[in-house]
Amino acid sequence: MDFRFGVVGESVRTAGDLLSTARRAEELDYATLTLRDHLIPDGFGDQLAPMVALTAAAAATTRLRVGTLVLANDYRHPAFVAKEAATLDAVSGGRFELGLGAGWLREEYERAGLPFDPARVRVDRLEESLRIVTSLLDGEKTTFAGEHYRVDGLTVHPVPPRRPPLLVGAGSRRMLGLAGRYADIAGVLPRALPNGTISDELTERLPDTIARKVGWVREAAEAAGGRDVELSMLVYPAFGPDPRRAAAKVAVLRGWGASSAGLVLDMPSQFVGPPEHIAEQMAARRERFGFSYYLVSDADMEAFAPVVALLNGR
Numbered sequence: 001m002d003f004r005f006g007v008v009g010e011s012v013r014t015a016g017d018l019l020s021t022a023r024r025a026e027e028l029d030y031a032t033l034t035l036r037d038h039l040i041p042d043g044f045g046d047q048l049a050p051m052v053a054l055t056a057a058a059a060a061t062t063r064l065r066v067g068t069l070v071l072a073n074d075y076r077h078p079a080f081v082a083k084e085a086a087t088l089d090a091v092s093g094g095r096f097e098l099g100l101g102a103g104w105l106r107e108e109y110e111r112a113g114l115p116f117d118p119a120r121v122r123v124d125r126l127e128e129s130l131r132i133v134t135s136l137l138d139g140e141k142t143t144f145a146g147e148h149y150r151v152d153g154l155t156v157h158p159v160p161p162r163r164p165p166l167l168v169g170a171g172s173r174r175m176l177g178l179a180g181r182y183a184d185i186a187g188v189l190p191r192a193l194p195n196g197t198i199s200d201e202l203t204e205r206l207p208d209t210i211a212r213k214v215g216w217v218r219e220a221a222e223a224a225g226g227r228d229v230e231l232s233m234l235v236y237p238a239f240g241p242d243p244r245r246a247a248a249k250v251a252v253l254r255g256w257g258a259s260s261a262g263l264v265l266d267m268p269s270q271f272v273g274p275p276e277h278i279a280e281q282m283a284a285r286r287e288r289f290g291f292s293y294y295l296v297s298d299a300d301m302e303a304f305a306p307v308v309a310l311l312n313g314r
Helices: 015-027 050-059 078-091 106-111 119-137 173-182 207-223 243-253 258-266 275-289 298-311
Strands: 004-008 032-035 065-068 096-101 142-145 150-154 166-170 185-188 230-235 291-297
Touching (some): 004 298, 032 096, 050 065, 078 096, 078 119, 119 142, 166 173, 173 185, 185 207, 243 258, 275 298
Parallel strands (some): 004 291, 185 230
Antiparallel strands (some): 142 150
């Protein structure tokens, strides 16, 4: 697949931030602006409600796609997710991408008074939700009776002329399998831990681990009829004239130690050095792993723009 690039609005706090970021992302030829879905600051500060904010971003731009990265399934019934997705797709002129995940941030659940069920239960719910949402957005009259959700002869209005692309963010084998079976885009992540955090283990980011995760997506996609699934990853590039020195800095900042610089250089999710070098890395890793859709924080949007110019659509 051709390269495309997105921005995650991690530092967007106000309407002004939102609109200026969206317009600037479009000027720099990014494909998408995405927003997270959190009720508490987490590691990125307070967040705007994604569906409402993305509607405003779409209205302020003409080409930029907008998307969720990702909605936590447990926070909304799938019928309402489908209704809002269909509406946002319509008002944006078909520029919406729906990202869904199982939810992982225990502290957020607890502070909102929501039960933080074991991962198995949360993933069960997500799978049921994916079945309902895809059926509704495909324009089908949907009846479904599962353990967690029931709908009876439900339809959605407006019916999208083409179902909005669906992204599933996934780090575990089962979640990556769901992405392969249901999603148009698999957002490959480090695995979520039972304590309600995301793993910071170095091994989660090494080439063999990422290759194994990509393999799980492809295996599930093949079993589901040979589906084509775009592979995506959120990355935090480190710029500098010397890739090894930039890698050593990343290793120290992440707590892995300067001796891990060589491992950082090989991480599929880590890009270091000048823009031309990063572009070469991305082309090589697309060949090896298949990743073609990369997202960066809005804090890196300007610095990463030369990479977008080198690779966009190639």
